[in-house]
Amino acid sequence: MKKLHPEYGFNTLAVHSGTAPDPTTGARSFPIYQTTAYVFDDADHAASLFNLQEPGFIYSRLTNPTVAALEEKLATLEGGRGGTVTSSGHAAETLALFPLMAPGMEVIVADKLYGGTINLMGKSYQKFGWNAVFVDTDNPEAFRKAVTEKTRAIFIENLANPGGVVVDLEAIAKVAEEAGVPLIVDNTMATPFLCQPFEWGADLVVHSTTKFLSGQGNAVGGVVIDSGKFPWLGNSKFPSLSAPSPEYNGLTFAETFGDLAYTMYSHAISLRDLGCTQSPMNAWITLNGIETLPLRMERHCSNGLAVAKFLEKQANVEWVSFAGLESSPYFELGKKYLPEGTGSVFTFGVKGGYESGLKMLEAVKLFSHVANIGDTRSLILHPASTTHRQLTEEQRIAAGAGQEVIRLSIGIECVEDIISDLDQALNCL
Numbered sequence: 001m002k003k004l005h006p007e008y009g010f011n012t013l014a015v016h017s018g019t020a021p022d023p024t025t026g027a028r029s030f031p032i033y034q035t036t037a038y039v040f041d042d043a044d045h046a047a048s049l050f051n052l053q054e055p056g057f058i059y060s061r062l063t064n065p066t067v068a069a070l071e072e073k074l075a076t077l078e079g080g081r082g083g084t085v086t087s088s089g090h091a092a093e094t095l096a097l098f099p100l101m102a103p104g105m106e107v108i109v110a111d112k113l114y115g116g117t118i119n120l121m122g123k124s125y126q127k128f129g130w131n132a133v134f135v136d137t138d139n140p141e142a143f144r145k146a147v148t149e150k151t152r153a154i155f156i157e158n159l160a161n162p163g164g165v166v167v168d169l170e171a172i173a174k175v176a177e178e179a180g181v182p183l184i185v186d187n188t189m190a191t192p193f194l195c196q197p198f199e200w201g202a203d204l205v206v207h208s209t210t211k212f213l214s215g216q217g218n219a220v221g222g223v224v225i226d227s228g229k230f231p232w233l234g235n236s237k238f239p240s241l242s243a244p245s246p247e248y249n250g251l252t253f254a255e256t257f258g259d260l261a262y263t264m265y266s267h268a269i270s271l272r273d274l275g276c277t278q279s280p281m282n283a284w285i286t287l288n289g290i291e292t293l294p295l296r297m298e299r300h301c302s303n304g305l306a307v308a309k310f311l312e313k314q315a316n317v318e319w320v321s322f323a324g325l326e327s328s329p330y331f332e333l334g335k336k337y338l339p340e341g342t343g344s345v346f347t348f349g350v351k352g353g354y355e356s357g358l359k360m361l362e363a364v365k366l367f368s369h370v371a372n373i374g375d376t377r378s379l380i381l382h383p384a385s386t387t388h389r390q391l392t393e394e395q396r397i398a399a400g401a402g403q404e405v406i407r408l409s410i411g412i413e414c415v416e417d418i419i420s421d422l423d424q425a426l427n428c429l
């Protein structure tokens with residue numbers, strides 16, 4: 001793991017970064033700044049804030065101290081330059097593309113993705129005139145072949161949903177670099193504890209913080225983190241960042257803000273106009289959740305591996321897709337990119353297809369049947385009848401969510417209890 005800080009390691013930063021004691025009150029838990037607006041010192045102060053000549057708080061759609069603390073913590077843990085927290089993971093995906101895209105432009109997208117992302121990019125983006133070009137996740141050459149003059153970004157999911165797919169980050173980052181466009185990695189499933197995509201050449205990272213980062217299934221949120229390394233300056237492909245902005249007195253983001261250009265644009269324009277801001281309350285919940293991320297991820301990973309090994313041996317189970325198993329085609333990539341563990345969200349196929357899938361959901365007792373992942377609790381889902389329901393059968397199979405597929409998100413309970421619940425449920429089929 002790259003050294004994120006001259007003095008402190010990851011676990012220390014997970015607890016402390018972004019959340020120093022409150023200088024006014026001494027409060028040790030970071031306060032929830034539940035306010036909409038901030039008093040200006042005088043008219044000049046207000047003007048310079050609005051002109052982006054001075055940093056400070058104006059209105060909580062753009063910035064808020066609790067949300068800013070979360071931005072700092074997440075940017076630190078990913079080894080990035082700046083972050084923009086959003087109301088949800090989906091909002092983060094759109095916000096990540098907003099400074100880059102324009103009508104008629106293309107984003108190359110891996111085909112193994114969270115089902116909602118396939119809908120968002122494949123269908124809704126057409127309304128903006130943004131074209132998502134889907135390519136085979138497992139083939140970096142397919143990404144290279146899809147590059148055109150109109151390509152403005154490449155988007156992939158690390159440890160892809162719904163089941164145990166490890167993407168060749170370094171190879172795809174090389175394609176993006178040669179194409180002169182940023183690589184955006186959805187790092188929701190791995191979290192920065194297991195993998196930091198910037199280390200492998202990614203330019204932007206997005207998360208649904210709803211999952212492992214907040215960690216307890218109680219706050220929807222997202223974030224976009226910028227590495228600060230992409231060369232926007234003078235780059236005619238990205239006029240939002242490289243051309244003068246009339247609404248801010250003709251300033252050019254890349255020139256004025258340097259390696260913070262993308263993050264400044266995301267607050268001053270993307271959040272200002274799209275308004276997909278996170279509430280201070282949710283930011284506070286997520287800040288607290290992240291403090292225990294390393295501990296939870298260790299347990300999630302060890303429980304996940306033990307459950308996958310158990311399932312692999314069961315007669316009612318056709319296959320298990322978990323990158324930590326030696327039988328997985330992603331085992332070697334997993335060792336390279338996720339040496340500490342390959343997460344706890346994965347799929348397996350039950351014998352008997354759709355019917356058995358539904359029976360399994362009814363038979364489990366400890367597992368909750370929910371459309372979420374990354375909770376302390378163990379969760380179960382049948383993607384074909386829920387999250388991937390709106391896709392065609394062909395898209396479902398491409399996304400690893402066919403009729404017989406069950407998705408598990410293994411929690412941090414006693415592993416023997418999790419296994420015995422699955423054991424009794426499999427015996428009911």
Ligand SMILES: *Cc1c(COP(=O)(O)O)cnc(C)c1O
Nearest residue numbers: 088089090114161188208210221
């Ligand atoms: C859940 C999820 C999303 C969407 O995030 P929301 O917070 O639900 O909007 C995006 N990507 C991945 C990998 C996810 O798991």
